[in-house]
Amino acid sequence: MGFGQILSDAASQRKDVVVYAPDDTGNDVAERLATRNLRIDHRRLPALSSDAFVVVRKSGEFRGALSLSDLLEFLRPPIHRPSDPDAVVGKHRVVYDLLDDTVFVSLDRRQLLATSREVEERAWRTGQGRLHAGFQRDEAFAAQTGIYRDLANTDIDVHVYVPGGITGDALADTTATVHTDPGDGLDRYWFVLFDDGASGAQNCALIARETDDDRYRGLWTYNEDIVDEAFAALEA
Amino acid sequence: MTKPDNQSTVLDFYAGESDHDYPPPDDLFEALANSKRRQLLLALPDESGMHLDELTDILVGWQTTTDGPAGPDEWAKVKIELVHAHLPLLSDTGLLDYEDEEITRTEWPDPVEELLTFAGEYERAAVGGAPS
Numbered sequence: 001m002g003f004g005q006i007l008s009d010a011a012s013q014r015k016d017v018v019v020y021a022p023d024d025t026g027n028d029v030a031e032r033l034a035t036r037n038l039r040i041d042h043r044r045l046p047a048l049s050s051d052a053f054v055v056v057r058k059s060g061e062f063r064g065a066l067s068l069s070d071l072l073e074f075l076r077p078p079i080h081r082p083s084d085p086d087a088v089v090g091k092h093r094v095v096y097d098l099l100d101d102t103v104f105v106s107l108d109r110r111q112l113l114a115t116s117r118e119v120e121e122r123a124w125r126t127g128q129g130r131l132h133a134g135f136q137r138d139e140a141f142a143a144q145t146g147i148y149r150d151l152a153n154t155d156i157d158v159h160v161y162v163p164g165g166i167t168g169d170a171l172a173d174t175t176a177t178v179h180t181d182p183g184d185g186l187d188r189y190w191f192v193l194f195d196d197g198a199s200g201a202q203n204c205a206l207i208a209r210e211t212d213d214d215r216y217r218g219l220w221t222y223n224e225d226i227v228d229e230a231f232a233a234l235e236a
Numbered sequence: 237m238t239k240p241d242n243q244s245t246v247l248d249f250y251a252g253e254s255d256h257d258y259p260p261p262d263d264l265f266e267a268l269a270n271s272k273r274r275q276l277l278l279a280l281p282d283e284s285g286m287h288l289d290e291l292t293d294i295l296v297g298w299q300t301t302t303d304g305p306a307g308p309d310e311w312a313k314v315k316i317e318l319v320h321a322h323l324p325l326l327s328d329t330g331l332l333d334y335e336d337e338e339i340t341r342t343e344w345p346d347p348v349e350e351l352l353t354f355a356g357e358y359e360r361a362a363v364g365g366a367p368s
């Protein structure tokens with residue numbers, strides 16, 4: 001199964017999102033989320049609090065709730081990407097949990113950077129296992145060199161996929177493996193896959209395909225089966 | 237007031253309730269002396285019932301606007317609290333009917349309705365009123 005199939009399968013799973021608000025606040029959430037497998041519903045509440053909130057259910061089961069303002073903040077993640085891998089992503093982690101396995105049809109680069117960061121940070125905290133990251137261009141990798149050098153100096157088996165290879169010898173004195181000919185259309189994907197090499201509890205992945213200029217269709221997941229499939233797709 | 241006294245039978249109690257009886261003041265104020273219970277009463281629609289799961293969603297959701305995101309553990313905790321504490325108390329007070337996980341407002345006497353409305357306004361002024 002390739003990355004494309006993984007995205008299609010996930011898109012067929014549905015989640016329900018209910019926006020509760022005392023007024024019309026949040027009516028544009030569907031547009032902001034820009035995703036296929038979320039069904040978004042609005043319900044009006046008495047104005048006990050002026051703050052709107054969002055409830056996410058998957059297959060009828062409660063998955064989580066958060067204020068609309070937290071959700072909107074998440075959808076506009078900071079462009080600044082901290083260089084310290086120990087920096088805390090904080091409440092965004094809860095949003096990642098809520099919206100995992102969700103296929104977003106129009107992710108932008110900074111959302112992908114923030115999500116890559118979430119995967120890399122998990123890898124960093126775990127300190128072992130394998131991390132495979134695909135960059136579409138050498139410049140994209142160059143911007144992350146520091147982080148990948150740090151990661152490659154742990155016990156994590158780091159593989160980076162950069163079409164045409166990387167400039168310079170940033171990873172030369174590390175154990176990282178650089179794949180210069182990803183092939184099989186992989187160069188259209190932005191991906192970061194992590195397998196914790198143990199229980200699988202920390203496994204996670206981001207897989208996104210560039211659709212047009214700087215927009216991506218993709219998902220992130222903590223589902224071990226999907227992470228396994230993603231690794232298998234790379235090794236195929 | 238036709239409130240049942242200790243001598244009343246179950247039938248008397250239900251008969252009294254169908255007349256939209258006034259809850260005894262101590263019971264009423266005890267019922268309202270808890271923010272979850274006030275929220276719960278305000279969340280119930282006038283005309284129709286609400287399922288326990290949706291009511292739990294709303295109470296957990298309101299909580300997230302001040303306490304940050306909540307997951308399934310928090311949800312389960314709130315649901316248990318509703319089932320074991322708040323719903324039985326409010327049902328005993330006669331403010332709602334609770335059957336098969338379906339919660340329905342009883343018909344509240346006007347003063348109760350006004351008190352609830354006031355409680356909601358007061359809450360917003362006292363807690364939610366500060367600019368954030």
